[in-house]
Amino acid sequence: MGGPLHDVLNPRSIAIIGASEVPGKAAERRTRSLIQGGYRGRIYPINPKRETIFSIKAYPSVLDIDDTIDLAVVVIPPRFIPGAVEECARKGAKGVVIITAGLGETGEEGKGIEAQIMEIASSAGVCIIGPNCSGMFSGAARMNFLGIPGLEKGPYAVIAQSGNVIDSLSYYAKVRETGFSRIISIGNAIGVRLPDYLHYLREDPDTKVIMLYIEGITGGDKLIQALRETIPVKPVVALKVGRTQAGVRAAASHTGSLAGDDLIISAALEQAGAARVSNVDELFDIAEVLACCPAPRGNRVAIVSEGGGDNAIAADNAERHGLQVPILSREIQDRIRPFLLEGMPAGNPIDYGGTAEENPPVIAQCCRVCMESDEVDAIYVTGFFGGFKEIIASHVGELEEQTAYELLALVRKYRKPLLVNSSFARGGIKALEILRTGGIPVFESSERVAQGMAALVKYARDRERVLRARPIASEPN
Amino acid sequence: MGGPLHDVLNPRSIAIIGASEVPGKAAERRTRSLIQGGYRGRIYPINPKRETIFSIKAYPSVLDIDDTIDLAVVVIPPRFIPGAVEECARKGAKGVVIITAGLGETGEEGKGIEAQIMEIASSAGVCIIGPNCSGMFSGAARMNFLGIPGLEKGPYAVIAQSGNVIDSLSYYAKVRETGFSRIISIGNAIGVRLPDYLHYLREDPDTKVIMLYIEGITGGDKLIQALRETIPVKPVVALKVGRTQAGVRAAASHTGSLAGDDLIISAALEQAGAARVSNVDELFDIAEVLACCPAPRGNRVAIVSEGGGDNAIAADNAERHGLQVPILSREIQDRIRPFLLEGMPAGNPIDYGGTAEENPPVIAQCCRVCMESDEVDAIYVTGFFGGFKEIIASHVGELEEQTAYELLALVRKYRKPLLVNSSFARGGIKALEILRTGGIPVFESSERVAQGMAALVKYARDRERVLRARPIASEPN
Numbered sequence: 010m011g012g013p014l015h016d017v018l019n020p021r022s023i024a025i026i027g028a029s030e031v032p033g034k035a036a037e038r039r040t041r042s043l044i045q046g047g048y049r050g051r052i053y054p055i056n057p058k059r060e061t062i063f064s065i066k067a068y069p070s071v072l073d074i075d076d077t078i079d080l081a082v083v084v085i086p087p088r089f090i091p092g093a094v095e096e097c098a099r100k101g102a103k104g105v106v107i108i109t110a111g112l113g114e115t116g117e118e119g120k121g122i123e124a125q126i127m128e129i130a131s132s133a134g135v136c137i138i139g140p141n142c143s144g145m146f147s148g149a150a151r152m153n154f155l156g157i158p159g160l161e162k163g164p165y166a167v168i169a170q171s172g173n174v175i176d177s178l179s180y181y182a183k184v185r186e187t188g189f190s191r192i193i194s195i196g197n198a199i200g201v202r203l204p205d206y207l208h209y210l211r212e213d214p215d216t217k218v219i220m221l222y223i224e225g226i227t228g229g230d231k232l233i234q235a236l237r238e239t240i241p242v243k244p245v246v247a248l249k250v251g252r253t254q255a256g257v258r259a260a261a262s263h264t265g266s267l268a269g270d271d272l273i274i275s276a277a278l279e280q281a282g283a284a285r286v287s288n289v290d291e292l293f294d295i296a297e298v299l300a301c302c303p304a305p306r307g308n309r310v311a312i313v314s315e316g317g318g319d320n321a322i323a324a325d326n327a328e329r330h331g332l333q334v335p336i337l338s339r340e341i342q343d344r345i346r347p348f349l350l351e352g353m354p355a356g357n358p359i360d361y362g363g364t365a366e367e368n369p370p371v372i373a374q375c376c377r378v379c380m381e382s383d384e385v386d387a388i389y390v391t392g393f394f395g396g397f398k399e400i401i402a403s404h405v406g407e408l409e410e411q412t413a414y415e416l417l418a419l420v421r422k423y424r425k426p427l428l429v430n431s432s433f434a435r436g437g438i439k440a441l442e443i444l445r446t447g448g449i450p451v452f453e454s455s456e457r458v459a460q461g462m463a464a465l466v467k468y469a470r471d472r473e474r475v476l477r478a479r480p481i482a483s484e485p486n
Numbered sequence: 487m488g489g490p491l492h493d494v495l496n497p498r499s500i501a502i503i504g505a506s507e508v509p510g511k512a513a514e515r516r517t518r519s520l521i522q523g524g525y526r527g528r529i530y531p532i533n534p535k536r537e538t539i540f541s542i543k544a545y546p547s548v549l550d551i552d553d554t555i556d557l558a559v560v561v562i563p564p565r566f567i568p569g570a571v572e573e574c575a576r577k578g579a580k581g582v583v584i585i586t587a588g589l590g591e592t593g594e595e596g597k598g599i600e601a602q603i604m605e606i607a608s609s610a611g612v613c614i615i616g617p618n619c620s621g622m623f624s625g626a627a628r629m630n631f632l633g634i635p636g637l638e639k640g641p642y643a644v645i646a647q648s649g650n651v652i653d654s655l656s657y658y659a660k661v662r663e664t665g666f667s668r669i670i671s672i673g674n675a676i677g678v679r680l681p682d683y684l685h686y687l688r689e690d691p692d693t694k695v696i697m698l699y700i701e702g703i704t705g706g707d708k709l710i711q712a713l714r715e716t717i718p719v720k721p722v723v724a725l726k727v728g729r730t731q732a733g734v735r736a737a738a739s740h741t742g743s744l745a746g747d748d749l750i751i752s753a754a755l756e757q758a759g760a761a762r763v764s765n766v767d768e769l770f771d772i773a774e775v776l777a778c779c780p781a782p783r784g785n786r787v788a789i790v791s792e793g794g795g796d797n798a799i800a801a802d803n804a805e806r807h808g809l810q811v812p813i814l815s816r817e818i819q820d821r822i823r824p825f826l827l828e829g830m831p832a833g834n835p836i837d838y839g840g841t842a843e844e845n846p847p848v849i850a851q852c853c854r855v856c857m858e859s860d861e862v863d864a865i866y867v868t869g870f871f872g873g874f875k876e877i878i879a880s881h882v883g884e885l886e887e888q889t890a891y892e893l894l895a896l897v898r899k900y901r902k903p904l905l906v907n908s909s910f911a912r913g914g915i916k917a918l919e920i921l922r923t924g925g926i927p928v929f930e931s932s933e934r935v936a937q938g939m940a941a942l943v944k945y946a947r948d949r950e951r952v953l954r955a956r957p958i959a960s961e962p963n
Contacts, residue, residue, distance in 0.1 A: 172795070173794070317741065322764070454765055
């Protein structure tokens with residue numbers, strides 16, 4: 010894992026050109042999050058009008074720094090950027106991240122400045138990230154010049170064309186107590202482009218799943234190639250806007266993307282096997298499922314609940330999302346029936362009815378039979394798990410926690426995905442926290458479980474398909 | 487509002503046959519929730535083996551009570567039920583709610599008992615609710631024999647064929663700090679049927695929106711008639727399962743409903759103009775939108791945000807759900823532009839960009855122009871509203887709260903729906919609580935805003951359509 014992008018994403022030193030400590034300004038937020046984020050390298054604020062920025066010595070220009078500079082972050086008005094990039098090139102910087110907006114996305118004048126920047130950068134071999142981007146985060150190096158405080162290290166990489174989408178994902182990560190390997194805001198992407206980041210992240214050991222937010226990009230052929238090389242290694246979840254006329258118009262005025270882009274990008278995502286989503290909350294939830302759950306061998310789902318209504322809703326959700334809910338064999342039903350009340354259905358959906366409410370371990374017993382059976386590829390637990398103690402009595406809480414540990418052990422042993430829908434998912438309930446921390450996703454919405462399982466099934470299939478379609482390497486003689 | 491159902495839903499006295507105080511039992515939960523729920527009428531526990539139940543004098547049979555009994559709740563084994571109903575009839579009860587399960591839904595023997603019950607009840611003119619139901623709640627009378635503690639009065643009526651769905655809705659109401667006018671678990675519905683409840687709830691002044699959870703019912707013609715009479719008066723949101731093969735199987739084993747039911751019920755819901763949903767969380771969210779928001783005059787939506795990405799996502803969501811996102815006239819754009827940063831789009835979606843983060847009142851200013859314009863029927867606020875104080879600085883919180891009050895005033899004045907998507911919706915944030923309490927729904931998911939708006943537009947149209955299709959009453963001479 011070398012290459013210029015390695016140095017850009019893992020710099021030993023960063024200059025922030027236009028560093029500021031004026032509260033509320035974009036430059037101040039980036040400077041502060043970099044300095045206060047605990048970055049493991051050296052930081053050089055550049056501001057000719059200041060002696061220090063946040064108590065760190067400031068310099069008039071990068072050329073005044075008596076150190077090598079791997080990366081420069083630029084937050085100065087457009088007309089000063091070419092000069093700054095020139096100085097960075099002379100200083101030997103590997104990359105320049107241009108946060109400043111108001112360039113190519115606003116018209117010809119901005120496009121002209123972008124061309125100037127690229128001319129300087131290309132001849133000097135400097136990577137350009139942005140402009141019109143919101144910054145970058147790298148978990149391992151604690152490098153954070155996104156202006157979003159409190160980001161933590163975690164398994165998710167984000168490549169996005171919207172600062173606000175990054176803000177949303179950051180907030181969701183905080184709520185879910187997880188974090189990111191990398192967050193990359195690509196902006197106008199005049200230098201480094203989406204396929205380049207995919208190639209890098211494919212090999213990045215800190216990244217388990219890649220989340221994409223795309224409005225429009227050029228070069229569909231390179232994108233499809235990069236995706237096809239990435240999918241067999243790790244899953245990609247994509248939120249691509251501009252799927253409707255109004256969406257196209259919104260994306261065009263945001264990042265200048267074109268209407269025709271959607272067809273090309275959609276085809277690329279489809280062919281390469283990326284999971285598609287339409288909203289930011291979905292983006293995170295589906296990425297979580299793909300990061301946590303083992304790959305299913307097929308699409309046959311067992312649905313289990315204490316409620317017939319929840320089972321019927323889940324069954325409809327599952328089939329609508331392309332999953333199968335097979336009738337279990339008599340043999341499996343006979344093994345499940347002892348855990349159910351007399352006359353309750355064991356054929357799938359499985360309904361343990363009121364027994365679970367007072368005796369939650371029955372859930373793990375039913376799940377064990379499904380895990381052991383080769384008629385089932387994944388398990389969809391729906392209903393009130395976690396909330397029985399509220400419904401019945403507080404002593405049930407301990408049994409629910411015990412059951413949560415049993416479910417985790419089952420997933421570890423049998424390597425089949427198990428996802429949970431609970432009406433009490435938002436309740437801060439310990440049994441559900443045990444599941445989440447251990448790698449079993451829990452959703453308030455039953456639909457999201459079906460959607461997550463469908464994404465798992467699709468990823469397992471697409472991975473196979475893309476691997477099979479690869480040219481076979483010639484055998485050594 | 488008279489009729490037998492009135493007395494059943496507003497009884498002055500209730501006998502609970504099979505009353506119990508053995509913890510964890512279905513009978514105990516119903517008895518306890520009725521007694522502890524603060525019911526405004528008189529309660530008579532029936533249990534021949536006990537002197538008192540929860541410190542209230544118990545009776546061997548209803549016939550031993552020296553008072554009239556309006557309603558009896560039955561929680562005794564199936565074989566004793568016909569005798570109990572007979573006694574209730576002799577006692578002059580208006581209705582009997584049979585909680586007990588294991589009757590018609592389990593086979594011929596149960597069907598036989600149901601026939602016996604109906605023979606007794608019909609000749610005596612007693613309404614039968616259930617069997618195999620989970621109970622009832624009436625907000626005004628604080629009558630609660632659902633076994634779910636802590637239910638509050640509110641604008642929503644629920645008619646459901648699943649106890650667990652009622653449990654979920656109850657929990658969602660608690661989280662949202664709202665409640666119910668009526669909750670009716672119809673069970674096997676051998677006596678009072680879904681159309682009867684619809685007729686009653688249509689006239690019920692405490693009910694603003696009716697939520698339905700249906701697996702299968704007989705008598706599609708009566709259902710469509712009842713729905714067509716209800717929709718012009720108040721909205722109905724329906725979750726109907728059994729839309730897929732697996733869903734049909736699940737519903738069949740839960741309530742014995744038939745595969746063919748779905749076609750009939752779906753057609754009835756569609757023709758009458760009920761809103762359709764697939765999940766319980768959706769059911770509540772869409773009902774909330776229909777209960778809180780004014781009716782839109784058309785489907786033209788203005789989308790406003792501080793983020794171009796959020797705007798593009800919202801625009802795609804809106805069009806996918808059949809809403810229009812029209813380009814606003816030059817005149818309107820000119821009125822909006824002074825509130826935006828130089829060069830930001832005002833054409834719809836409207837992007838106030840970074841200004842809102844530090845100066846949230848700009849949101850209300852943009853919304854005011856849209857409210858005043860006859861080019862816009864509804865407003866879709868998306869992004870981080872409520873979270874600016876977390877992103878920027880805590881002093882912004884006060885400005886957000888002020889903005890929330892301004893948005894409420896705009897909705898009150900101009901009577902156009904305004905819905906909010908915020909990534910911070912779950913954060914317990916005061917500005918968002920002000921919105922919710924004042925009647926502006928706030929959702930974490932951008933999609934849910936589009937879905938809610940589409941339901942509002944559909945309801946307004948269907949209401950018109952159903953009203954127009956009514957036979958015109960002959961004019962008085």
